[in-house]
Amino acid sequence: MARKILVDGEVAAGAGDQYDYDLFVIGAGSGGVRGASTAASFGAKVAICELPLHPISSEWLGGHGGTCVIRGCVPKKILVYGASFRGEFEDSDNFGWEINGDINFNWKKLLENKTKEIVRLNGVYRRILSSAGVIMIEGAGSLVDAHTVEVSQPNGSKQRYTAKHILIATGSRAQRVNVPGKELAITSDEALSLEELPKRAVILGGGYIAVEFASIWRGMGAEVDLFYRRELPLRGFDDEMRAVVASNLEGRGIKLHPGTNLSELGKTADGIKVVTDKGEDLIADVVLFATGRTPNSQRLNLQAAGVEVDQIGAIKVDEYSCTSAPSVWAVGDVTNRINLTPVAIMEATCFAKTVFGGQPVKSDHRDVPCAVFSIPPLSVVGLSEQEAVEEAKGDVLVFTSSFNPMKNSISKRQEKTIMKLLVDADTDKVLGASMCGPDAPEIIQGIAVAIKCGATKANFDSTVGIHPSAAEEFVTMRTVTRRVSPTSKPKTSL
Ligand SMILES: Cc1cc2nc3c(=O)[nH]c(=O)nc-3n(C[C@H](O)[C@H](O)[C@H](O)COP(=O)(O)OP(=O)(O)OC[C@H]3O[C@@H](n4cnc5c(N)ncnc54)[C@H](O)[C@@H]3O)c2cc1C
Numbered sequence: 001m002a003r004k005i006l007v008d009g010e011v012a013a014g015a016g017d018q019y020d021y022d023l024f025v026i027g028a029g030s031g032g033v034r035g036a037s038t039a040a041s042f043g044a045k046v047a048i049c050e051l052p053l054h055p056i057s058s059e060w061l062g063g064h065g066g067t068c069v070i071r072g073c074v075p076k077k078i079l080v081y082g083a084s085f086r087g088e089f090e091d092s093d094n095f096g097w098e099i100n101g102d103i104n105f106n107w108k109k110l111l112e113n114k115t116k117e118i119v120r121l122n123g124v125y126r127r128i129l130s131s132a133g134v135i136m137i138e139g140a141g142s143l144v145d146a147h148t149v150e151v152s153q154p155n156g157s158k159q160r161y162t163a164k165h166i167l168i169a170t171g172s173r174a175q176r177v178n179v180p181g182k183e184l185a186i187t188s189d190e191a192l193s194l195e196e197l198p199k200r201a202v203i204l205g206g207g208y209i210a211v212e213f214a215s216i217w218r219g220m221g222a223e224v225d226l227f228y229r230r231e232l233p234l235r236g237f238d239d240e241m242r243a244v245v246a247s248n249l250e251g252r253g254i255k256l257h258p259g260t261n262l263s264e265l266g267k268t269a270d271g272i273k274v275v276t277d278k279g280e281d282l283i284a285d286v287v288l289f290a291t292g293r294t295p296n297s298q299r300l301n302l303q304a305a306g307v308e309v310d311q312i313g314a315i316k317v318d319e320y321s322c323t324s325a326p327s328v329w330a331v332g333d334v335t336n337r338i339n340l341t342p343v344a345i346m347e348a349t350c351f352a353k354t355v356f357g358g359q360p361v362k363s364d365h366r367d368v369p370c371a372v373f374s375i376p377p378l379s380v381v382g383l384s385e386q387e388a389v390e391e392a393k394g395d396v397l398v399f400t401s402s403f404n405p406m407k408n409s410i411s412k413r414q415e416k417t418i419m420k421l422l423v424d425a426d427t428d429k430v431l432g433a434s435m436c437g438p439d440a441p442e443i444i445q446g447i448a449v450a451i452k453c454g455a456t457k458a459n460f461d462s463t464v465g466i467h468p469s470a471a472e473e474f475v476t477m478r479t480v481t482r483r484v485s486p487t488s489k490p491k492t493s494l
Contacts, residue, residue, distance in 0.1 A: 021047045022356070024149045024163035025134075026141035026300070029066015031332030031344035032169030033125055037132040038352035039167075047135040047161060049151045053122055055115070056189040057173060059299065060140065060154050065125040067171050067333070068341040070118055075192045076212060078114045080373045083219025087252075087375060091411035105220055107197035114192075137161075141170075146305040146325045165327050165355055168300065168307075168315060169348065172293040172333035177204065181265030184272050185287040188213070198222050198286035202274050204262050205290030206233040208372040211245065213288055214254045215375040225282060227257040234372060237434075238384035240400075244418045244436045245378050251415055252375060262287075295334045312336065319362035321351045329355070338368050369448035371441035376415065379444035382432030382451045388422040389484050395425040396484045397457070399477040405437060405470055419473050421457070425483065428456040433474065443471045 021044075025036045028050035036048045053063030055071055063070045082105075089103055129136055139151035139159075149166060152158045174187035186194075188209050201217045203210050206228030218224045226233070226249065232242040233249075233256075250256055257276070264275040271283045295314040302309060308316045308324040314336035317323055321331050329351050332344030347363045354360045369381035382388075388396045399421040408415060417437025423430055433447045450459065465472030 019147060019162040019164045021045050021135075021161060021163040023047075023165045023167060024141075024161055025049070025167045025169060026149060027062075027066065027168065027170040027296075027332075027334075028064045028125065028129065028136070029062075029169060029171050029332065029344070030068045030341045031171075031348040032066070032167065033064070033128060034345045035167045035169060035329075035331060035348035035351055036134045037128055038349055039356045040132040040134050042352065042356035044356045046133070047137055047163070048129060049137040049139055049141040049149070051140060052138060053119075055118070055193045063122055064129070064136075065118075065122045069121045069125065071189045071192055073341055074121060075114050075118060076188075076209075076216075077373060078117060079110070079192065079216045080212065080219075080375065082110045083216045084375055086219045086221070087413075091407065091413055094410050094412060105197075107194075107220065111193070140299065142299060142301040143305045143307070143328070144301070146327045165329060166305075167348075167351060168297075168323075168328065168330040168334055169332050169344070170296040170300065170334045172295050172336070172339065174289070175292055175294045176289045177262075177291045179262055179264055181267075181272075182289070184265045184267060185289045187289055191286070191288050194286065196285075198284070200271065200282075200284045201225070201286050201288065202227065202262075202272075202282065202284040203288045203290060204228070205288075205292075206230055206235060207290060207292065208234065210288070210290035211249065211372055211374045213290060214249060215252070215373070218249075218252055218254050219375055223255075224253075225255045225257060225284070227260045227262060227276065229259065229261055231258050233258075234378070236384075237372075237378070237380060238386070238420065238432070240385060240420065241378055241380065241418065241434045241436055245372065245374055248376060248415060248436065249374065293333065293339070295336050297334055310336075320354050320360065321347050321363060337363075338365055338370075340368065340370055343368060367448065367452050369444050371444070373441070376417075376436060376438050377440045378434070378436040379440035380432070380434040381444050381448040382430070383422060384432060384434075385420075385422055385484065388424075388431040389486055389488070392424045392431065392486075393426060394486070396431065397423040397425050397480045398482045398484055399423065399457075399479070400481040401473045401477050403470075403473065406468055407438070417470055417473075419470075419477070421460070421474070421477055423457045428458055430455050430457055430460060435474075437470060439470065443474070446471075447474060 023039045023046045025032045025048040036046045040046045051062030054061035141149045150160050176182050200223045203226045214224050214226045234242045261277040263277045266273040275281045297313045305325045315330040321329050331347035333339045350361045350363045371379040401419045402416050405417045420434045422432040463475040465475045
């Protein structure tokens with residue numbers, strides 16, 4: 001894409017005089033807040049527009065903090081914590097805990113506490129902006145041209161603002177599959193704010209959001225049926241680890257329906273009747289469509305500024321997050337690169353440094369660690385086995401460790417922890433690491449630093465472990481499980 005970078009080292013001295021602002025940001029989620037506050041810290045005069053706060057997003061509702069804080073990472077993790085107690089209670093027996101009487105779960109109490117936390121964080125995000133001197137404007141932003149944003153209200157009133165640069169950080173929104181009765185299904189927005197906890201939940205989707213909600217609702221005691229199109233959930237992750245997650249989900253009592261789609265939903269006196277494409281049917285209290293998200297770009301009038309989008313509506317950007325219009329930039333989910341909060345924040349930081357900090361810096365999307373907060377969680381960094389085999393010049397050495405965590409040897413829970421390291425046989429460089437087991441995200445975050453620094457397997461081997469811990473396995477895997485050549489087929493089960 002032809003483009004010209006504008007680097008404004010001089011902005012702090014008031015370069016935006018012909019405009020109302022040096023920077024106008026549309027969307028105050030993870031990326032927008034970071035972009036606005038960092039630009040302001042470099043002396044830029046910044047304004048940001050955001051929709052009024054509501055847990056369920058729409059054309060007119062959103063809130064400072066964005067998806068992560070209001071209807072994503074934070075509320076989801078709070079519910080995962082809530083759901084995890086079930087396993088803890090089960091495991092406590094052999095550790096001597098005698099729980100006499102019923103253990104009841106109060107969904108409304110958890111929901112109320114989750115909402116309080118979100119409102120608190122929404123306030124924190126507003127304070128980050130105000131203490132950075134960023135002007136906050138409420139309403140829906142759209143482009144008039146490459147230097148003008150129009151902010152609209154539901155009553156039809158509009159106000160225009162000019163800016164030397166515009167940053168679009170409008171995120172993405174859950175999409176529904178087009179089946180008869182689709183209006184009876186909910187998305188993750190509603191799932192995080194349900195009035196009643198479902199007793200029977202059906203989930204459609206094989207991505208991380210589907211898997212996480214399956215663990216949440218199962219942990220809270222619901223019957224959960226998870227339907228997905230492929231053989232295994234979590235497409236894009238290492239096949240072997242996908243198989244491990246699937247087996248753990250089953251082990252925790254979630255009914256898996258691989259290779260199955262939903263063909264129809266209908267209302268009955270007893271709940272929602274769900275018909276599958278295999279002709280089976282079942283009744284559920286709640287049907288969740290976790291079937292992907294689309295970039296929030298449709299209502300931004302992007303063509304007025306010559307901003308190009310791809311076939312799914314994601315804004316096309318270069319490595320600096322500049323769009324096809326040189327004064328318009330875009331970060332986060334609306335660009336559909338890696339749709340995670342820390343990535344949106346990284347892209348926004350690079351943008352602000354490039355444009356206002358006088359230090360051009362490209363976003364770096366290599367070795368981004370991530371986690372699936374299933375129970376137990378999966379966490380990965382670097383390449384999957386399939387990607388490593390494609391990328392390495394020669395063979396890949398696969399080290400795996402499958403063990404019974406010390407806690408399970410007492411609790412008698414039948415659930416192994418699995419770890420995996422992928423090593424380039426020629427260079428000894430560690431190309432990827434994955435773990436499925438308790439605390440995996442906490443452990444992989446540290447491993448990610450090593451991989452980002454280009455650590456070799458010899459570096460891992462020379463690191464002293466922390467004992468007794470699960471994490472020490474990462475530095476004690478001595479025997480190669482298998483050697484994979486570029487022509488071999490990756491393994492999918494241990
Ligand atoms: C259920 C769920 C769980 C998730 N879990 C994780 C996780 O565990 N870890 C992780 O890293 N990521 C997770 N994510 C992804 C993460 O939330 C997103 O990647 C991240 O929020 C993207 O940040 P963003 O700034 O691009 O967009 P957002 O945070 O979505 O912010 C966009 C903002 O723009 C506003 N907006 C939209 N249009 C307009 C407009 N026209 N005018 C004004 N404002 C507008 C919206 O209201 C919103 O506040 C999860 C997402 C979901 C849905």
